[in-house]
Amino acid sequence: MSRHANSDVRVPVNEDSYSIKRDERKCLLCGSCRSTCKFGQAVYGYYDLEKTDDYAICIDCGQCIQSCPNGTLSLKHDYMEVLECIEDKNKIVVIQTSPSVRVGIGDEWGYPYGTFLEGHMVSALKKLGFDYVFDTNFGADLTIMEEATELVNRIKNNQNLPMFTSCCPAWVKFVEIFYPDKIPNMSTCKSPILMQGAIIKNYLAKKLNIDKDKIVSVAVTPCTAKKAEIKEVNSDMDYIITTKELTKMLKKKEIDFNSLEDEKYDMMNGSSSGLIFGNSGGVMEAALRTAHYLLTKENIKDLKIEKIRGIDGIKEAFVKIGDLKLKVAVVSGTANARKILKMIDEGKHYDFIEVMACPSGCISGAGQPKQDLMEMENVRKERIKSMYKQDNEAILKFCHENKEIQKLYKEFLNKPGSDLAKKYLHRTYQDKSHLLGEKEKVIE
Numbered sequence: 001m002s003r004h005a006n007s008d009v010r011v012p013v014n015e016d017s018y019s020i021k022r023d024e025r026k027c028l029l030c031g032s033c034r035s036t037c038k039f040g041q042a043v044y045g046y047y048d049l050e051k052t053d054d055y056a057i058c059i060d061c062g063q064c065i066q067s068c069p070n071g072t073l074s075l076k077h078d079y080m081e082v083l084e085c086i087e088d089k090n091k092i093v094v095i096q097t098s099p100s101v102r103v104g105i106g107d108e109w110g111y112p113y114g115t116f117l118e119g120h121m122v123s124a125l126k127k128l129g130f131d132y133v134f135d136t137n138f139g140a141d142l143t144i145m146e147e148a149t150e151l152v153n154r155i156k157n158n159q160n161l162p163m164f165t166s167c168c169p170a171w172v173k174f175v176e177i178f179y180p181d182k183i184p185n186m187s188t189c190k191s192p193i194l195m196q197g198a199i200i201k202n203y204l205a206k207k208l209n210i211d212k213d214k215i216v217s218v219a220v221t222p223c224t225a226k227k228a229e230i231k232e233v234n235s236d237m238d239y240i241i242t243t244k245e246l247t248k249m250l251k252k253k254e255i256d257f258n259s260l261e262d263e264k265y266d267m268m269n270g271s272s273s274g275l276i277f278g279n280s281g282g283v284m285e286a287a288l289r290t291a292h293y294l295l296t297k298e299n300i301k302d303l304k305i306e307k308i309r310g311i312d313g314i315k316e317a318f319v320k321i322g323d324l325k326l327k328v329a330v331v332s333g334t335a336n337a338r339k340i341l342k343m344i345d346e347g348k349h350y351d352f353i354e355v356m357a358c359p360s361g362c363i364s365g366a367g368q369p370k371q372d373l374m375e376m377e378n379v380r381k382e383r384i385k386s387m388y389k390q391d392n393e394a395i396l397k398f399c400h401e402n403k404e405i406q407k408l409y410k411e412f413l414n415k416p417g418s419d420l421a422k423k424y425l426h427r428t429y430q431d432k433s434h435l436l437g438e439k440e441k442v443i444e
């Protein structure tokens, strides 16, 4: 007998999930979570509890939480532990902030959707007592240095194309479980948060003369899947909290968000290419900007690739870089990923594909403040617009022109793809298809 009651009408949830939980007393058996997981993410309905030994397959995207009408499903919290660390004077607690948090946090205080509140957010984190506040846009810039180099090498050698982006841990898990034959096509880059976590403990700690064992490394992000990622992948990160958890921390500490004066990051700043990682298509645009520079030694003239912007679940474009004409695709929602993987298996060619599990990308990650479902499309559009507006207005637009990134390579990593870069910034994958109840396979 299954321990997952009513699994025919709602998503089953494992007790030991790192990302989601359910309050059984409140469930309406409405089936909304099941529809989201099945039709948006193509997870529910693609496995059989009888074959998985009653283990619920889940990629930790958290989108079922956003569709649950009465908060029966919610994310697992880690913010109380982070507050305890802040109070421990023997610890140095550092935090990095994902791109999308700054365009989502204002919802909680009634700002117009998409309001860009970077300075307020940094100020709020300093008020909470974090010792250092860093921008994950820096980690995104670093990801692009590595990923664009990897893309250029694969294209030159016609090897393992299309290359898939790897910064979305829910997508990574989806591949490991359902499509392990595509593992060789995944970029080997860690996600930006994991890259930055590695640099904080293995480089910055020495620069700042801090014992790395005293550092508690935290990231605030819209992402529930990152909670699972830092537990399941060897990482230097200690805690992941979401935008929702940050708002709870501020309210618990009675910090008046509205009255804060804008403040700046302590260090580890990023370019606007790193910022647009939050939008579906942003990682692709950022990578192509730097790939263009690597291949031609000139910056791309037209920064906007309109065809891969916006809220459509599958977007495609041809992009010309020097003599190369690349076919690229941008996908959000893993159900759409299944569609594109089918097209590839049927012989359609792509060179580079970005996949994000959440609709329209991280700007609508499940850790963002929840909105009425009828409002969601409008919310997404406003957040996307806000990110691109910042990109338009930014002085530093290219990852490869970020002086702090250049310094990091000069002082520590040497160059993208170096042995040290591989050690700290890249990863391997596991074939997890055995979770479906199939025989374990070995990937070379």
Ligand code: SF4
Pocket: 011, 012, 020, 036, 037, 041, 043, 044, 057, 058, 059, 060, 061, 062, 063, 064, 065
């Ligand atoms: S977190 Fe994502 S994969 Fe897991 S049950 Fe919810 S919608 Fe499905």
Ligand code: SF4
Pocket: 009, 010, 011, 022, 026, 027, 028, 029, 030, 031, 032, 033, 034, 067, 068, 069, 070, 072, 073
């Ligand atoms: S969406 Fe929420 S209330 Fe509806 S079945 Fe799922 S858990 Fe229960």
Ligand code: SF4
Pocket: 060, 061, 167, 168, 169, 170, 171, 222, 223, 224, 225, 226, 356, 357, 358, 361, 362, 363, 364, 365, 366
């Ligand atoms: S799209 Fe972004 S927020 Fe959503 S699961 Fe992937 S990384 Fe996390």
